[in-house]
Amino acid sequence: MNTRNNYLLIAGLINLTTFFLHLIGGQIDLVDPMMHSALPLEKTSQLLGAWHMVTIVLLATSYVFISAGLGKKYAHSYDLLHCSAYLNLSFCIPFLAAGFYYGLLVPQWVFFLPIGVLGILGVRKMHEHDTVAQGKVQST
Secondary structure, three states, X not given: OOOOOHHHHHHHXXXXXXXXXXXXXXXXXXXXXXXXXXXXXXXXXXXXXXXXXXXXXXXXXXXXXXXXXXXXXXXXXXXXXXXXXXXXXXXXXXXXXXXXXXXXOOOOHHHHHHHHHHHHHHHHHHHHHHHHHHHHHHHO
């Protein structure tokens, strides 16, 4: 039986790409200049901690989506996958809000939106697949 879920797999690969862009590009463009700014050390270390918390979340949700997409671990963890999808959708909000409020192009939401949408579609497909499989088992 093929339990591969392309929606979740693609969401995971986009998520992993976002993780690497955040880790490398964000470090160079945002974190390094902040660390050398005039902000007090306490503030920069708090922002650095929050930055790396997001890094950890991106890596963890990448693993969850890719693993479930390949039909391995988390392949039937509806709640975890839904939470990961909606978390990525919620990441769009601050970028969209900042873009509108300040009149800036803040395009990071472009990465999070497809991850969330594909995650939700993948969970829906997984649920339909499991429902059909349960119907076949019950009818035999």
